[in-house]
Amino acid sequence: MERIYLDNAATTSLDPQVLEAMMPYLTNRFGNPSSIYSYGRESRMGIENSRKSVAKLLQAHPAEIFFTSGGTESSNTAITAAVRDLGCKHIISSRIEHHATLHTIEYLQQKGEASLSYVQILENGHIDLDHLEKLLQNSNEKSLVTLMHANNEIGNITDLHTVGDLCRKYNAIFHSDTVQTVGHFPFDLRNTPVDFITGSGHKFHGPKGAGILYINENIKIKPFINGGSQERNMRAGTENLYGIIGFAKALEIASENHISDKEKIQGLKFYMMDSLAKNIAGTSFNGDPTGSSLYAVLSTNFPKTEKSEMLLFNLDIHNICASGGSACTSGADQGSHVIRALRNDNNFVTVRFSFSKFNTTEEVDLVIEKLKEMI
Numbered sequence: 001m002e003r004i005y006l007d008n009a010a011t012t013s014l015d016p017q018v019l020e021a022m023m024p025y026l027t028n029r030f031g032n033p034s035s036i037y038s039y040g041r042e043s044r045m046g047i048e049n050s051r052k053s054v055a056k057l058l059q060a061h062p063a064e065i066f067f068t069s070g071g072t073e074s075s076n077t078a079i080t081a082a083v084r085d086l087g088c089k090h091i092i093s094s095r096i097e098h099h100a101t102l103h104t105i106e107y108l109q110q111k112g113e114a115s116l117s118y119v120q121i122l123e124n125g126h127i128d129l130d131h132l133e134k135l136l137q138n139s140n141e142k143s144l145v146t147l148m149h150a151n152n153e154i155g156n157i158t159d160l161h162t163v164g165d166l167c168r169k170y171n172a173i174f175h176s177d178t179v180q181t182v183g184h185f186p187f188d189l190r191n192t193p194v195d196f197i198t199g200s201g202h203k204f205h206g207p208k209g210a211g212i213l214y215i216n217e218n219i220k221i222k223p224f225i226n227g228g229s230q231e232r233n234m235r236a237g238t239e240n241l242y243g244i245i246g247f248a249k250a251l252e253i254a255s256e257n258h259i260s261d262k263e264k265i266q267g268l269k270f271y272m273m274d275s276l277a278k279n280i281a282g283t284s285f286n287g288d289p290t291g292s293s294l295y296a297v298l299s300t301n302f303p304k305t306e307k308s309e310m311l312l313f314n315l316d317i318h319n320i321c322a323s324g325g326s327a328c329t330s331g332a333d334q335g336s337h338v339i340r341a342l343r344n345d346n347n348f349v350t351v352r353f354s355f356s357k358f359n360t361t362e363e364v365d366l367v368i369e370k371l372k373e374m375i
Contacts, residue, residue, distance in 0.1 A: 001318065001319050001366070002319065003319045003320075003321065004319060004320045004321065004363045004366060004367060005321045005356075005358075005359070006320065006321060006322045006353045006354060006355060006359065006363070006367065007321045007322055007323050007352075007353075007354055008203075008296060008354040008355055008356040008359075009152050009153075009180060009203070009296065009297050009323075009352065009354035010323055010354070011202045011203070011208065012202060012203060012204060012205045012206075012356050013205060013356075013358065014205060014206070014207060014246075015205035015206070015249075015250060015253060017249065017253060018205060018206055018207070018246045018249045018250045018253070019246075021245055021246065021249035022207065022242040022243075022245050022246040022249070025043070025046060025241050025242040025245050026242050029042050029043060029046065029241075030043075030241075031043045032238060033046075033047055033230075033238070033239050033241060034228075034229075034230065034238070043239075043241050046241065046244070046245055047067070047239055047241065047244050047245075048062075049248075050067075050244050050245055050247065050248035051065050051067070051248075053248045053251070053252060054212060054247070054248050054251055057187075057251050057252065057255045058182070058187040058188075058189050058214065058251075059187060059188040059189050059190050059191075060187075060189040060190065060214055061190075061217055063217060063232070064189070064214050064215055064216060064217050065212055065213075065214060066212065066213045066214075066215060066231050066232075066234050066235060067210065067211070067212055067231060067235070067239060067240070067243075067244050067247070068211045068212060068213050068235060069209055069210070069211060069240065070200045070201075070202070070208070070209060070210065070211035071098075071100060071177065071179035071198045071199065071200040071203075071211050072100040073211065073213075073224070073225075074196075074198035074199070074200075074211050074212065074213035075098075075100045075101050075104060075146075075175070075177050075198050076100065076104050076224060077213055077221075077223075077224040077235075078146075078175045078195075078196035078198070078213060078215070079091070079101065079104045079105060079108070079144065079146055079175060080104065080108070080224060081221035081222065081224065082144040082146075082173045082175060082195075082196075082221075083108050083113050083114045083144065084113070084222070085220075085221045085222050086142075086144075086173055086219070086221065087142050088114065088141075088142050088143060088144035088172075088173050089113075089114050089115065089141040089142060090114060090115050090116075090117065090139045090140075090141045090142065090143045090144070091105045091108065091109070091114045091115070091116050091117070091143070091144045091146065092117045092118075092119060092132065092135050092136065092139075092143050092144070092145045092146070092147075092172075093105055093116070093117075093118060093119070093145075093146045093147065094118055094119050094121060094127060094147055094148075094341075095118050095121065095337065095341040096121060096125070096148075096151055096153075096154075096337070096338040096341050096342070097146070097147070097148055097177065098148060098152055098177055098179070099337075100177065101146055101148070101177055102337075105146065114144070115141070117135050117139075119131050119132045119135060119147070121341055121342065123342075124156075124287065124288045124291070125151065125154050125156040125286060125287035125288055125342055126156055126158070126288060126292070127147060127158050127163070129162060129163070129166070132145070132163070132166060133166055133170075136166060136167070136169075136170035136172055137170065139170070139172075142171065142172065142173070143167075143170065143172040143173070144172065144173045144174075144175060145163065145166075145167050145172050145173070145174050145175070146174075146175040146176070146177070147163055147176060147177075148176060148177040148178070148179075148180070149176050149177065149178040149180065149181045149185070149197075150178075150180040150181045150184075150185070150293075150294040150297075151180070151287065151294075151297075151338065152179070152180050152297070153286075153297075153299055153336055153338040153339065153352055154286045154287030154293075154297070154299045154338060154339075154342070155180075155287055155288075155289065155293040155294035155296070155297030155298070155299065156287045156288050156292065156293055156294075157181075157292045157293060157294060158176075159292070160176055160192050160193075160194055161192065161193065163176075164192060164193030164194050165193055167193065168193050173195050173196075173219075174193065174194050174195050174196075175194075175195060175196040175197075176194055176196070176197050176198075177197075177198055178197040178198055178199060179198055179199060179200045179203055179211075180203060180294055180296075180297070181294070182197070182198070182199030182200070182203070182204070182212070182251070183199065183201075183203060183204025183205075183206070183250065183251055183254040184203075184204060184254070184258075184262075184294065184295075184296060185294075186255070186258060189214060189216075194214075194216070195215070195216045195219055196213065196214060196215055196216070196219075197213075197214045198211065198212065198213055198214075199211055199212040199214075199247075199251075201243065201246060201247035201250055201251075204250050204251065204254045205250050205253070205254070205356070205357075206246050206247045206249070206250030206251070207242070207243045207246040207247065207250075208243075209240060209243050210240055210243030210244055210246060210247040211247070212247065215234075221234075223235055223236060225237060257357070261357045262295055264357060265295050265296050265355045265356065265357060265359075266295035267361075268355045268359055268360075268361065268364060269289070269295055269296070269297075269298050269355055270290075271361055271364055272298060272353060272355075272364045272367075272368075273285065273289060273290075273298060275364060275365070275368045276300060276368065276371075279368055279371070279372055280302065280368075280371060280372065280375055281303075282302070282303040283300060283301065283302060283303075284300075284301045284348070285298065285299060285300055285301070286299035286300075286301065286339065286342060286350065287299055287342075296354050296355050296356065297352065297353075297354045298352070298353045298354070298355075299339075299350060299351075299352050300350065300351050300352070300353060301348035301349070301350050302348065302349045302350075302351065302371075302375060303347065303348065303349075303375075304346065304347050304348055304349050305375070307374060307375055308349045308374070308375050309349060311349050311351060311374060311375075312324050312351065314374050315351075315367075315370070315371075315374075318370050320366075320367055320370060322351050322352060322353050322354075323351070323352045323354075324336065324349075324350060324351060324352070336350065353367075
């Protein structure tokens, strides 16, 4: 059986068109972008054209886009800078953030650089906005609010405008981990009240190791990585030239085909929800899958039995790739901190299926057949 890949929230395959755009920079256009001769200037032009393209697609200014190694570095940079450079001594976040955020804010708290509050999560996985306002209202110090746009495990989407407006009202800095939505969701950053957002190329058929940090033009921070004047003195180190070219190309393709891709992928998600509910008794779903939710992610609970406990391994044996929460912890399999935060119930086995434009309904049918045999 061919491999069926339903773990696109972890990473996606490289689009052939993206590889094609990257190839010249992997072969003959290898000049250092900081060199002044033509080889270097060609590379520099490649980077700056990519920056313009990304800025245009996200409706930001080119000067607000900084290329990084990915979402983790971008979030570390933004959060640390908000505390050290922008005077935020109180961080408000949630317990269902990605570890790139959680571990960074925990570190800053342990070091005594900032106090930490967690906003409550409603039963359906959404942020309790009333509680968020209370936390902002009662804060004696300048706050950083860091809340992700779409949750990588359950897919819930938080409205950036609602949260951003609250942050403006209480003079707080707003960072959103948008790794799951850049490339899957149309942005208009000029009209979005957010200070920092992040992106990672490998989540939308671009290369790994290439990401962005958007820094609103009204904000001035110091670099997180020192030792060179790259990225307008914001990130030292020779640029990941072909990664940057690939990131921009992948975002361009994703934006051009956004409506048709979304329709197709959402169709697959709903098709799988229906098939699971019809074919496997006791199945339930986490978060708000038919409401404010990312169209590519479906977090599913199966009743825990002797058979289902080894579900992920059995899927793997049948060449089906899915994950048990978040891919970033699957090796250690400590279970998911996101699912734990939503409910403390061990009678379920949770599997996250996440889809891309390359998946088909035939694949979903095959997965359902296998699940029926296994459960």
